[in-house]
Amino acid sequence: MITIYDIAEKAGVSAMTVSRVINQTGRISEATRKRVRKVMEDLNYIPNSMARSLVLQKTNILSLLITDITNPFYTTLARGAEDAALRAGYRLLFANSDEDYAKEKGYVEMILSTRVDGVLFAPTGDQSLENLQQLQKHQIPFVVLDREIPEIEADLVLGDSKEGARKLVDHLIGLGHRRIALINGSPDVSTARLRYTGYREAHLLSGLSVEDSLVVHLNYRDFHDETALDALLHHENPPTAIFAANNMLAVGIIQSLRHRGLQVPGDISVVCFDDFGPVDAINPFLTVASQPAYQFGLLGMQLLIDRIEGDSAQEHRKMILPSELLIRASTQPPKENR
Amino acid sequence: MITIYDIAEKAGVSAMTVSRVINQTGRISEATRKRVRKVMEDLNYIPNSMARSLVLQKTNILSLLITDITNPFYTTLARGAEDAALRAGYRLLFANSDEDYAKEKGYVEMILSTRVDGVLFAPTGDQSLENLQQLQKHQIPFVVLDREIPEIEADLVLGDSKEGARKLVDHLIGLGHRRIALINGSPDVSTARLRYTGYREAHLLSGLSVEDSLVVHLNYRDFHDETALDALLHHENPPTAIFAANNMLAVGIIQSLRHRGLQVPGDISVVCFDDFGPVDAINPFLTVASQPAYQFGLLGMQLLIDRIEGDSAQEHRKMILPSELLIRASTQPPKENR
DNA sequence: TAATTTTGAGTTATCGATAACACACATTTT
DNA sequence: AAAATGTGTGTTATCGATAACTCAAAATTA
Numbered sequence: 103m104i105t106i107y108d109i110a111e112k113a114g115v116s117a118m119t120v121s122r123v124i125n126q127t128g129r130i131s132e133a134t135r136k137r138v139r140k141v142m143e144d145l146n147y148i149p150n151s152m153a154r155s156l157v158l159q160k161t162n163i164l165s166l167l168i169t170d171i172t173n174p175f176y177t178t179l180a181r182g183a184e185d186a187a188l189r190a191g192y193r194l195l196f197a198n199s200d201e202d203y204a205k206e207k208g209y210v211e212m213i214l215s216t217r218v219d220g221v222l223f224a225p226t227g228d229q230s231l232e233n234l235q236q237l238q239k240h241q242i243p244f245v246v247l248d249r250e251i252p253e254i255e256a257d258l259v260l261g262d263s264k265e266g267a268r269k270l271v272d273h274l275i276g277l278g279h280r281r282i283a284l285i286n287g288s289p290d291v292s293t294a295r296l297r298y299t300g301y302r303e304a305h306l307l308s309g310l311s312v313e314d315s316l317v318v319h320l321n322y323r324d325f326h327d328e329t330a331l332d333a334l335l336h337h338e339n340p341p342t343a344i345f346a347a348n349n350m351l352a353v354g355i356i357q358s359l360r361h362r363g364l365q366v367p368g369d370i371s372v373v374c375f376d377d378f379g380p381v382d383a384i385n386p387f388l389t390v391a392s393q394p395a396y397q398f399g400l401l402g403m404q405l406l407i408d409r410i411e412g413d414s415a416q417e418h419r420k421m422i423l424p425s426e427l428l429i430r431a432s433t434q435p436p437k438e439n440r
Numbered sequence: 441m442i443t444i445y446d447i448a449e450k451a452g453v454s455a456m457t458v459s460r461v462i463n464q465t466g467r468i469s470e471a472t473r474k475r476v477r478k479v480m481e482d483l484n485y486i487p488n489s490m491a492r493s494l495v496l497q498k499t500n501i502l503s504l505l506i507t508d509i510t511n512p513f514y515t516t517l518a519r520g521a522e523d524a525a526l527r528a529g530y531r532l533l534f535a536n537s538d539e540d541y542a543k544e545k546g547y548v549e550m551i552l553s554t555r556v557d558g559v560l561f562a563p564t565g566d567q568s569l570e571n572l573q574q575l576q577k578h579q580i581p582f583v584v585l586d587r588e589i590p591e592i593e594a595d596l597v598l599g600d601s602k603e604g605a606r607k608l609v610d611h612l613i614g615l616g617h618r619r620i621a622l623i624n625g626s627p628d629v630s631t632a633r634l635r636y637t638g639y640r641e642a643h644l645l646s647g648l649s650v651e652d653s654l655v656v657h658l659n660y661r662d663f664h665d666e667t668a669l670d671a672l673l674h675h676e677n678p679p680t681a682i683f684a685a686n687n688m689l690a691v692g693i694i695q696s697l698r699h700r701g702l703q704v705p706g707d708i709s710v711v712c713f714d715d716f717g718p719v720d721a722i723n724p725f726l727t728v729a730s731q732p733a734y735q736f737g738l739l740g741m742q743l744l745i746d747r748i749e750g751d752s753a754q755e756h757r758k759m760i761l762p763s764e765l766l767i768r769a770s771t772q773p774p775k776e777n778r
Numbered sequence: 779t780a781a782t783t784t785t786g787a788g789t790t791a792t793c794g795a796t797a798a799c800a801c802a803c804a805t806t807t808t
Numbered sequence: 809a810a811a812a813t814g815t816g817t818g819t820t821a822t823c824g825a826t827a828a829c830t831c832a833a834a835a836t837t838a
Binding site for chain 2: 103146148149150151152153155156159161171172174177178180181184188193194195196197198208211212214215216217236239240325349350352353354356357378379380381382383384385387388
């Protein structure tokens with residue numbers, strides 16, 4: 103491996119001079135600078151960022167921890183985060199927890215041992231508290247994305263889950279649905295709780311009561327679990343519409359409905375949170391509450407960089423991004439009203 | 441930051457002893473080991489992997505460079521790569537070139553300065569040659585994914601582009617299509633060349649001639665470019681079917697067709713390469729040549745790790761993964777045959 | 779019992795870079 | 809002309825960890 107010492111020797115200067123040329127610090131005569139530059143090019147020198155980080159106590163690496171890399175919401179978010187990070191001169195270390203607390207914990211250890219300068223953290227759920235506290239103990243700045251953790255004070259970028267849920271359910275009620283199932287994420291994820299609240303409020307504001315047997319909980323990534331759906335379909339008075347708490351759950355639900363020979367929206371309407379990214383354009387089908395995924399990443403990263411480079415003692419900020427109701431083909435009035 | 445020296449002091453031993461406890465090397469009495477362990481836990485010690493890498497000359501980081509993080513083919517591939525890397529005890533540094541040579545070059549520099557142990561490299565195209573040569577110069581092992589680079593000797597994991605293209609076009613010909621457009625990737629990407637070859641062979645084997653005015657080239661990510669499609673649709677004798685060289689191109693094409701009020705497959709049939717990941721299950725629509733994306737990542741990563749840990753002088757291996765024709769709703773016989 | 783081996787540590791140098799300080803020589807100021 | 813500055817560069821210590829070597833005390837062998 104080529105080091106500054108190799109460069110220094112060939113150029114007939116000290117290592118420190120080479121370092122100064124690389125970093126454009128200190129005073130260097132034009133002649134020396136040129137000579138060193140030439141040798142660096144000739145030898146194809148690339149600085150060792152670990153050695154540099156070790157002494158500078160700064161890695162220039164930021165980490166983005168998402169919960170599902172196959173979910174277009176998070177990949178679009180990742181693009182936003184990447185753009186903001188690169189623009190500010192940081193490298194990005196991606197990590198993917200797969201909605202799995204243990205995997206998340208493993209990545210947090212990796213993040214700590216890499217001594218990244220900051221973390222953009224989409225938690226798996228309330229249990230992530232410990233992992234975030236671990237970051238706090240080690241004084242790594244972080245911004246929490248998408249899901250709020252009750253006991254954590256931090257910069258936050260969230261979607262408006264309650265409002266989005268209300269819009270979706272209102273839409274269904276407006277179409278005439280009275281029996282609307284909610285297939286929700288786990289109750290220890292804040293978005294799931296708020297989506298339930300929105301679901302509930304929409305009912306109450308329309309003078310409808312909420313029937314608990316129509317509300318079930320799954321992990322956001324368990325989109326192949328069919329038992330919950332089974333129970334709903336065999337209900338004595340089955341739902342005419344389903345509100346899936348996120349896009350991946352909707353994927354699983356629609357797939358299962360098809361296997362059972364049920365048509366969407368012919369037999370049952372389906373709505374969900376989150377879009378499907380570019381892919382969605384192929385066949386815009388699902389009625390969704392669309393969240394500005396790219397903005398999540400971009401803003402989150404900006405907050406993070408701001409906290410790292412700016413006044414770290416400033417107050418914590420909380421940004422809530424609105425979601426938009428996109429009415430498409432997966433919803434129609436219930437059969438009996440047609 | 442807590443270092444082994446802090447631990448050493450508190451435990452009343454030397455730093456070396458702490459290092460031995462961490463790495464389970466050398467001889468340590470059970471009593472000392474326990475004492476050191478205890479202090480490590482109390483102080484919440486996490487080793488500094490940069491310091492370690494610096495002396496060991498090994499980072500335990502592998503890099504995955506993909507060309508489009510919003511493309512489900514690559515995110516599914518990423519999951520495969522991640523699983524294989526974690527299983528073997530490596531961390532993974534993701535990078536996303538956005539089909540952009542300059543961005544790819546930037547990431548290669550980052551990869552080199554991070555001194556990763558190896559790279560799983562999905563090139564943007566033939567121009568990636570320089571970036572790969574840069575890796576070679578610095579003796580970083582790599583495996584090339586998805587796209588072959590003519591002058592590079594390396595382990596390779598490819599799909600069978602020619603065969604897949606032939607299957608797709610045969611399917612269209614079988615339906616009665618005689619005027620099939622190809623909206624291809626850039627000709628300096630090997631998959632685009634091979635897909636053209638497959639397209640051509642399918643025609644010739646069926647006794648049809650290839651009309652060059654029906655073949656256009658775009659960048660794989662230019663899925664919003666409408667000029668190519670415009671030209672095809674205003675052709676004096678327009679195509680009855682379109683073969684899009686990848687999924688993202690198909691996305692753009694279908695979207696544009698809709699804007700123009702054209703139905704798929706009613707007015708025109710569309711097929712493409714690559715699936716849409718889990719998302720696709722919502723509304724399986726496009727007839728595609730599906731490639732085993734997860735396997736691409738998993739196998740590629742295994743080859744890479746094998747080359748790093750095994751005999752690095754072994755011969756280069758080339759794996760070609762088959763693609764599968766999935767006939768769905770985006771194709772039907774041309775209007776005049778119905 | 780003396781010689782040898784084993785055990786459980788500690789010391790020092792090193793990885794590749796940079797900060798802080800030092801210093802010779804040239805230039806400017808008084 | 810002496811003093812004060814400025815310029816360009818080198819020296820040494822340091823970041824946090826580990827390899828290689830050393831060595832005293834305990835255990836084993838002859």
